Amino acid sequence: xxxxxxxxxxxxAAIIFSNPNLxxxxxxxxxxxxxxxxFHKVVDCQYACPAHTPVPEYIRLIAAERxxxxxxxxxxxxxxxxxxxxxxxRPCEPACRRGRVEEEPVAICRLKRxxxxxxxxxxxxxxxxxxxxxxxxxxxxxxxxxxxxVARDLAPLGYEIHLFDEQDLGGGxxxxxxxxxxxxxxxxxxxVNFVLNMGIHTQFKTYVSSMRDLLTxxxxxxxxxxxxxxxxxxNIPGRAEAAKNIHVGIEWxxxxxxxxxxxxxxNVIVLGGGNTAMDCCRTSRRLGGENVRVVVRxxxxxxxxxxxxxxxxxxxxxxxxxxxxxxxxxxxxxxxxGMTFEKVQAVYDEKGRRSLVPTGEPDVFFEADDVLVAIxxxxxxxxxxxxxxxxxxxxxxPVLNDKTFQSTLPKVFFGGDAALGPxxxxxxxxxxxxxxxxxxxxxxxxxxTNRPSPYTNLxxxxxxxxxxxxxxxxxxxxxxxxxxxxxxxxLKDRKKEVELGYDPLLGFKEAQRCLNCDVQTVFTExxxxxxxxxxxxxxxxxITFTVNHEEEADLxxxxxxxxxxxxxxxxxxxxxxxxxxxxxxxxxxxxxGLCAERCPTSAWDMMKYFYQVTKAGNQCRKxx
Numbered sequence: 001x002x003x004x005x006x007x008x009x010x011x012x013a014a015i016i017f018s019n020p021n022l023x024x025x026x027x028x029x030x031x032x033x034x035x036x037x038x039f040h041k042v043v044d045c046q047y048a049c050p051a052h053t054p055v056p057e058y059i060r061l062i063a064a065e066r067x068x069x070x071x072x073x074x075x076x077x078x079x080x081x082x083x084x085x086x087x088x089x090r091p092c093e094p095a096c097r098r099g100r101v102e103e104e105p106v107a108i109c110r111l112k113r114x115x116x117x118x119x120x121x122x123x124x125x126x127x128x129x130x131x132x133x134x135x136x137x138x139x140x141x142x143x144x145x146x147x148x149x150v151a152r153d154l155a156p157l158g159y160e161i162h163l164f165d166e167q168d169l170g171g172g173x174x175x176x177x178x179x180x181x182x183x184x185x186x187x188x189x190x191x192v193n194f195v196l197n198m199g200i201h202t203q204f205k206t207y208v209s210s211m212r213d214l215l216t217x218x219x220x221x222x223x224x225x226x227x228x229x230x231x232x233x234x235n236i237p238g239r240a241e242a243a244k245n246i247h248v249g250i251e252w253x254x255x256x257x258x259x260x261x262x263x264x265x266x267n268v269i270v271l272g273g274g275n276t277a278m279d280c281c282r283t284s285r286r287l288g289g290e291n292v293r294v295v296v297r298x299x300x301x302x303x304x305x306x307x308x309x310x311x312x313x314x315x316x317x318x319x320x321x322x323x324x325x326x327x328x329x330x331x332x333x334x335x336x337x338g339m340t341f342e343k344v345q346a347v348y349d350e351k352g353r354r355s356l357v358p359t360g361e362p363d364v365f366f367e368a369d370d371v372l373v374a375i376x377x378x379x380x381x382x383x384x385x386x387x388x389x390x391x392x393x394x395x396x397x398p399v400l401n402d403k404t405f406q407s408t409l410p411k412v413f414f415g416g417d418a419a420l421g422p423x424x425x426x427x428x429x430x431x432x433x434x435x436x437x438x439x440x441x442x443x444x445x446x447x448x449t450n451r452p453s454p455y456t457n458l459x460x461x462x463x464x465x466x467x468x469x470x471x472x473x474x475x476x477x478x479x480x481x482x483x484x485x486x487x488x489x490x491l492k493d494r495k496k497e498v499e500l501g502y503d504p505l506l507g508f509k510e511a512q513r514c515l516n517c518d519v520q521t522v523f524t525e526x527x528x529x530x531x532x533x534x535x536x537x538x539x540x541x542x543i544t545f546t547v548n549h550e551e552e553a554d555l556x557x558x559x560x561x562x563x564x565x566x567x568x569x570x571x572x573x574x575x576x577x578x579x580x581x582x583x584x585x586x587x588x589x590x591x592x593g594l595c596a597e598r599c600p601t602s603a604w605d606m607m608k609y610f611y612q613v614t615k616a617g618n619q620c621r622k623x624x
Contacts, residue, residue, distance in 0.1 A: 021474055028555050030574040030581075035521065036456045039609040041520045041569060042586050045108055047569060048095035050430035052454075052613045053077040055092060056518040060470060062114050062470045065504065069118065070115035072125050074147075077613065078112075079149050079195070080174070081189040082591050085113025086499065087178055089275075089306055089424040097515050100587065104479035106513045114507035118186070127156040129199045134158030136443045139219040141208050144172020145425050146416030147225035148195045149432025150439065152614045155198040157440060162219070163200050166207040168258075170196060172342055173227050173417070176254035177276065179283050180495040206606075211384040211412075221439045223413050224398075225432070228417040230380040234271065234373050238329030242336035246329065249374030265369025268292045269339055271326060272374035273303035278310065280372040281318045286494035287383070293366055294320045295339075297356060299346050307469060312498065316487060324364060325356060338367040377393035377422045404448040405435040413439055433615060440616040452614040461519055461606045468606055470516055472593040480510045516591050522608045525574050527603035531608035534595035534604055535560070542588035543595060548572075548581045559583055589603055 041047050045055040054073055061070035074081035088109045096105030136159050140147040143165030151161045164399060168363075169175060170192040174183065184479050196202060210213060214222060231248035239246060245265070249272065255261040268289040270281040275295035284292045294313065296303055300322040303310060314320070324341035326529045331337065344356040384390060389409040398407050398414050405413050415435040416428035438448050461469045483500040490496045502510060515547040535543045541561040549555040552570065556563040563570060568587035575581055596604040 011222075012536040016484075024206075027550060028552050028570075028572050031569070031572050033571075036454055036611065037519075038569065039458070039520050040456075040611045041613065042520065042589075043431055043609065044095040044097055044568075045092040045106075045517065046611065049077075049092045050427045051077045051428075051433065052078055052611065053092075053608060054518065054612065056514055057517050057610065058115060059106070059108070059111055059511045059514045060516070062111055063471070063514075065508075067115050067118040068120045068122050068125065071119040071122055073610045074112055074115060075126070075194075077429075078426060079152055079432075080145065080191045080425065081112050082191050083183060084117035084426060085109060085111075085116050085501075086183050086187070087114070087174075088426055091426070097517055097590070098513060101590075107482070108509050110482050110499075110502060111507060111511055113501050114504070114511075117501055118504060120311040120401065123194070123197075126194060127198065129155070129197075131156050131158050131199065133160060136220045137162065137215060138439060138443075139217070139222045140164065141214070141224045142172055142416075142418065143167065143170040143192075143202075143204070144225050144227050144416055144428065145174060146418070146428040146432040146435070147172070147223060148153070148192065149429045150223050150225070150415065150436045151200050152198065153433060153436035154439065155195075155200060157617045159440075159443075162203065163196075164203045164206050164208050166205065168204055169202070170202065170226070173250075176257050177250055177279065178223060179253065179257070179279050181282070181286065181490060181493075181498050182279070184497050191609045198211050207383075209383050211388060211390070215388065215411075219411075220443050221413065223435055223439060224384075224412065224414045224418050225416045225428070226381075226418045228379050228422040230378045231276075231373065232376040232378060234326060236326055236328055236373060238331045238336075241331040241334065242329045245259075245336040245369065246371045246373065247623055249276045249372050250377060252372055253279060256287070261287070263288045266290045267338075267369045268372065269366055270294045270372045270374060270386075272296065272376070273298060273300075273320075273503045274342070274374065274376070275306055275309050276377075277372075277374035278305045278313050280374050281313055282316055283494060284370075284372065285316055285318065285491055289370075291367075292318050294318060295324045295326070295341060295366065296320065296322050297325050298345070298354075299323060301345075302354075307428045316491065320321075321366075322363075323356070323359075324513075327363060330365065336368060336371070339371065340365050341361070369467045377417070379418060379421070381418075395421075401448075403434070403451075404438040405431060406438055406442070406448060410442065433613060434467070436616040437614070454614050455558065455610075455612045457610050458522070459608045459610070461608055468593055470519055470606075470608070472516065472519070472591070472606070473512075474515065474590055474592050477509060477513055479513065480506050496568035506586055518609050518611075519591050519594060521571075521584065521589060521591065521593075522601050522605045522607045523571070523573055523584070524605070525576060525582075527601045528573075528576055528582065529601055529603075530576055530578055530580065531600065533598045533600065537593065537594050537598045539594065540588040540590055542585045544583045544585075545576075545580045546583060547579065548554070548575070555583060559585060561585065561588060563587060 058070040058073040090109045092108045099105045140163040183196040231250040264287045268284045327340045343359045343361045347357045391408040413435045415431040544559040563585040565587040571584040573582040593606045
């Protein structure tokens with residue numbers, strides 16, 4: 001009986017293999033590589049970037065010493081390459097494929113700075129005004145990265161742009177909250193002016209006090225990019241009595257940036273574990289703080305600050321005290337003496353939720369002449385009247401469409417920290433691009449949800465039979481450290497930049513670590529003779545020829561190396577002549593090109609995939 005069943009199965013398998021069309025009836029479907037998002041997702045760094053900057057493209061240009069072109073590739077996407085090359089939160093780097101082969105990721109952010117530092121005169125490569133007017137006017141409230149991005153995208157389309165900001169110069173939080181030792185003023189001014197020089201009508205030193213009044217003007221649309229300007233305070237005993245020596249972090253940083261504040265006490269406590277807290281403590285060291293402490297409620301591993309920001313603070317001799325909850329400000333004779341803290345420990349339940357539980361140890365006292373409170377930021381819209389039709393949620397955040405950034409009052413749009421809460425510069429830029437598309441569609445009477453597709457192409461990389469345009473050698477170099485200025489010098493001058501950046505030689509070496517993840521392995525079934533040569537030569541065992549399976553989970557387990565990273569897709573071919581399919585685990589592929597070099601029939605090819613998010617104006621217009 002068992003032999004009979006086996007015979008039936010063999011006959012059924014033979015039928016399946018002899019008719020490839022049948023083998024896909026109950027199996028994983030072939031990958032649709034014509035979908036622009038498929039290969040986009042494989043370029044992990046670009047996919048992780050909120051603005052989807054073509055990272056490998058500009059890194060190759062840096063390696064070729066084509067710095068101006070590399071800068072412009074960046075500028076098209078992220079608007080502020082010099083700023084972001086110094087201050088970006090780097091969401092691209094944790095996604096970098098280098099990190100999957102037990103190495104540190106490519107220094108993508110700092111390579112961006114290499115392009116910015118070594119570029120030539122790029123102004124002539126940018127859109128040149130004056131631009132033919134289209135009769136539409138747009139008001140921008142706030143001069144930060146989101147508003148400047150909207151201006152950059154809309155001005156060349158003929159929009160008359162009016163930008164309002166209460167500061168003396170443009171840049172928003174990039175100017176007021178990022179210290180000069182991280183971001184030199186000259187770098188910021190240059191990149192802000194690239195936008196403003198497009199003919200933007202600027203009204204600085206102007207606080208917009210009423211949305212109602214603004215809406216009475218003849219603007220066709222209003223964009224709000226005012227950031228999250230209110231820092232959270234800490235109302236515990238002693239706060240009122242010691243008010244003159246307790247400062248809200250973002251307000252204090254702005255006061256320093258605009259040179260209203262020049263000194264601080266010898267003993268300083270900074271409350272908070274985010275990047276603002278790191279900027280506060282490092283700035284304090286430069287303004288006279290000799291004994292500066294950072295105190296956080298949570299375990300250090302849960303601090304929100306970027307690891308490199310924490311590392312720089314520690315390098316400047318700033319200790320970090322974890323698991324200390326503030327209890328009171330200690331005031332004697334009207335003078336702040338310090339703070340008391342309760343020691344706690346983090347306890348996690350079965351769902352991973354954290355509770356801070358007192359340890360029972362005695363309270364801790366830290367001496368302080370000044371305290372900087374950097375425990376978070378909030379939106380603040382006192383100037384937006386609540387009877388205009390603009391709805392706000394319970395957190396006083398505007399109710400928006402998170403794709404179009406349109407508010408419940410159709411002509412008003414939000415972006416950056418003012419839209420969906422505090423994040424970072426690159427997110428503000430990404431939202432500015434999307435808001436600009438929405439404003440353009442709105443002003444042209446188009447449907448906002450009918451958004452233009454990204455620009456993509458797929459280009460063969462062959463120079464000869466097996467010779468590539470790009471350098472496909474996989475270097476084994478470890479990540480190169482970015483040189484820093486001497487600490488003894490930088491702590492004496494708050495405007496002295498700490499990071500010196502890569503010089504061209506180090507920039508070239510670091511660029512060579514890039515695995516060219518935008519150069520895709522493209523498989524053509526009709527050319528494959530199933531010799532398995534590609535499978536044999538693959539250094540990471542990412543290619544498997546196998547029978548298909550009904551469920552992807554089963555297919556993942558039956559590869560030469562089980563595909564365990566479920567966030568990365570499988571590249572599955574259509575059925576081959578033997579009934580098998582080719583499966584490539586995109587998670588393991590190094591884009592080295594060895595499969596294409598080894599294939600005797602050119603079934604494999606290396607093709608550069610370019611993906612660029614569409615900007616405003618890149619869509620068809622109605623005629624007549």
